[in-house]
Amino acid sequence: MIIRKYIEFFKSLRKKFFNPLLEQFLLILNKLEAIQESLGRIEFRQTRDDNSLGLLSHEFRVFSQWGEDGIIQYLVNTVEINHKTFVEFGVEDYTECNTKFLLINNNWTGLVIDSDSDCIERIKKNKIYWSYNLKAIEAFVTQDNINSILQTNGFKGDIGLLSIDIDGNDYWIWKAITVINPIIVIIEYNYRFDSSIAVTIPYHENFDRQKAHHSMIYFGASLKALCLLGKEKGYDFIGCCSSGVNAFFIRQDKRPNYLKILTPEEGYVMGKFCEFRDEQGSLKKMTPHQEKEFLQNLDLPLIQVN
Known part of the structure; x- marks a missing residue:
């Protein structure tokens, strides 16, 4: 990176x-x-040959922010995937992301999306863009345009992997996606919502984490909310990465028996990093528990998911 x-x-x-x-x-x-x-x-x-171990034991990092590269390699080499294609949005300049190693190491085909035009330009100027079958699209993803973006760029039906990390409407965007049917879904959860409640921020088309609250910790959805949505869409929750950022789901018809289905309580991982900003925008050191308590005491809207 x-x-x-x-x-x-x-x-x-x-x-x-x-x-x-x-x-x-x-x-x-x-x-x-x-x-x-x-x-x-x-x-x-x-x-790669040990299927008895949980997801966390397979973690390693090449281009991913945390240990997602290793988990992805483990999954794509043990789960039956015929269409070796991926979609990832919220990639910035594709320096630190979940699919870059998959592109280089496994030679998959992919679509990456980000709302920052400068980031997309940097991707297109990078050697990797011309060396592999990669598309990079500038777009601000909403629940109303996501399906047309995917379809317009040739992505529909079965794909291998979908990665969602937009620090905001993640729950609503996954819910809205209908034109692709990924086998693996990686989606960011907000660990500060705990594992016992199913909540998400209300959908707001132009949601901006930086503007929503100065603390920068009001965004996204709880792990339980994403697990309920995954079940509704035909996915099993199989675990989180050790950083407490991303949750992993497998489409039910493709899940091998050795990948155990977990409840939110069983698979939940609390983040150990600090992202809290004070009212002046400066990073302020708080423990994960303090961040969690602060968010729970904020008078900001949340939607209960059934």
């Missing part, structure tokens, strides 16, 4: 002037990124 940002920075310098040392440094950075990818492949080989 950091390596790629340095690569892009030094590439921008190269446009202004040529320097042999700069060229050598760029070469080293590119090799470091290749080594990073290779380490991910090695870690995957060490865990």
